[in-house]
Amino acid sequence: MSEETAQTRTIAVDLVARVEGEGALRITVKGDAVQDVELRIFEPPRFFEAFLQGRHYEEVPDIVARICGICPVAYQMSAVHALEQIFGIRVEGALRDLRRLIYCGEWIESHALHVYMLQAPDFLGYESGIAMAKDHAAMVTRGLRLKKAGNAIMTLLGGRSVHPVSVKVGGFSRVPLRRELEGLKDELLWARDAAVETVRWVAGFDYPEFSPDYNYVALRHPDEYPFNEGQIIASSGLQLTVNEFEEHFTEHQVAYSTALHCALHGSPYLVGPLARVNLNREHLTPLAKQVLADQEIALPLRNPFHGIIARSIEILYALEESLRLIEWYEPPPVPAAPITVRPGIGMACTEAPRGILYHRYEVDGDGIVREAKIVPPTSQNQSRIEQDLRLYMPRLLSLPEKEAALACERVIRCYDPCISCATHFLNLEIKRESGT
Numbered sequence: 001m002s003e004e005t006a007q008t009r010t011i012a013v014d015l016v017a018r019v020e021g022e023g024a025l026r027i028t029v030k031g032d033a034v035q036d037v038e039l040r041i042f043e044p045p046r047f048f049e050a051f052l053q054g055r056h057y058e059e060v061p062d063i064v065a066r067i068c069g070i071c072p073v074a075y076q077m078s079a080v081h082a083l084e085q086i087f088g089i090r091v092e093g094a095l096r097d098l099r100r101l102i103y104c105g106e107w108i109e110s111h112a113l114h115v116y117m118l119q120a121p122d123f124l125g126y127e128s129g130i131a132m133a134k135d136h137a138a139m140v141t142r143g144l145r146l147k148k149a150g151n152a153i154m155t156l157l158g159g160r161s162v163h164p165v166s167v168k169v170g171g172f173s174r175v176p177l178r179r180e181l182e183g184l185k186d187e188l189l190w191a192r193d194a195a196v197e198t199v200r201w202v203a204g205f206d207y208p209e210f211s212p213d214y215n216y217v218a219l220r221h222p223d224e225y226p227f228n229e230g231q232i233i234a235s236s237g238l239q240l241t242v243n244e245f246e247e248h249f250t251e252h253q254v255a256y257s258t259a260l261h262c263a264l265h266g267s268p269y270l271v272g273p274l275a276r277v278n279l280n281r282e283h284l285t286p287l288a289k290q291v292l293a294d295q296e297i298a299l300p301l302r303n304p305f306h307g308i309i310a311r312s313i314e315i316l317y318a319l320e321e322s323l324r325l326i327e328w329y330e331p332p333p334v335p336a337a338p339i340t341v342r343p344g345i346g347m348a349c350t351e352a353p354r355g356i357l358y359h360r361y362e363v364d365g366d367g368i369v370r371e372a373k374i375v376p377p378t379s380q381n382q383s384r385i386e387q388d389l390r391l392y393m394p395r396l397l398s399l400p401e402k403e404a405a406l407a408c409e410r411v412i413r414c415y416d417p418c419i420s421c422a423t424h425f426l427n428l429e430i431k432r433e434s435g436t
Contacts, residue, residue, distance in 0.1 A: 013405045016412055025408055027393055034393045037386045041259040052372040057083050057169060057363055065163040068418060073106040073154065074352030076167040077228055078359040081348035083169045086363050087339055094332040095171040098157060101325045103227040104318040105153025110353035111311040112150060114416045115198065116143025119308050122410045123205040142194050146315065149191040152184055153322060171336030181326045188323055195316035196291055202308050203295040211302040212391055216275035217264065219351050225283040225317060228350045233279060242349045245358050261383045262375055268383035271355025272415065273310035274301055285320045288313055304388055304414040341367040352377050354416055378417045385415055
């Protein structure tokens, strides 16, 4: 839809396609200048923080898993790490490895879905993954099989691939036998080769020239590519512990969205695969580094459209890491560490497929949650998406309305936004103006 006067043109996308959840876009242009950009998230608020209040800590992993059907493990991991901080527990050894493995499964299935079904159609000129399958059946089949490989890891460790049920504070309700994990190896070996081909495939796409000045933010661990643990770092030089998150990152509400925007020292920033790969590239595997070199892809990547390359590299990394963890696995003596409940406040960040996911909980002496705060990656990226659209829009002004709107959607899909996850805010203020 478009509204136009002699001086002002408004480009509107009433429903952004091929993203998880429902949102809209409105851009107002006056002459050759972009006046306003609004990424409108209009899904109803979901109030998960409120639902958690008054619930026993043991219920938290199952409740937060319902926030997202694609990345439930991320919500579970951030939650259990925050609660374990309160109770003074540190999960080590095989249990830590299993948590890393189930997170690998989630990265594989989430990234494969986005690369093949949600974003690749943009580069190949199709309106959907289904339409793309008519001409590229082998590619789509490969993507779906990759996703299935990730789902298989989540099903084995979590009990099911959607909203896993075995994750708990201290570990798992059940841990797999070694032969059960080894049963995944053949398919994961196929998937590793398919991931190499995926990187080669997406490296050949035609990318627009676009390199904004990003402040990348991700976890960083001294010894490994980050999933569950690490400091928060930024390309600006910032380094802080997770417990300092709320001293530097602040949320604010905008009138047109049912999701809070998050800013770092008042400015937009970027989380997700592009940030992780750029800030942790030395922890990529030799194979991942070699594939990048073979395709003449130099890091850091500064173009948001190259996010599909970063996701593809992370699929490859997660498959290699899965195989490594399975190879060295010995079942732990118990599936979970013992818990001694005590009151306190705990915070944790883990790396969801779309970027860092922050949780904070306050628990009383009976293990009852008194307060919960969740900051999902899409909320953190929302201001950055709008800024990208402001910068990208001038090159689209001469295009017909439909083409300009589609180009804007392509920018949004670079981020793989999970709109449903972002609708968490609790305070609603309605401002009414008199018609006189």
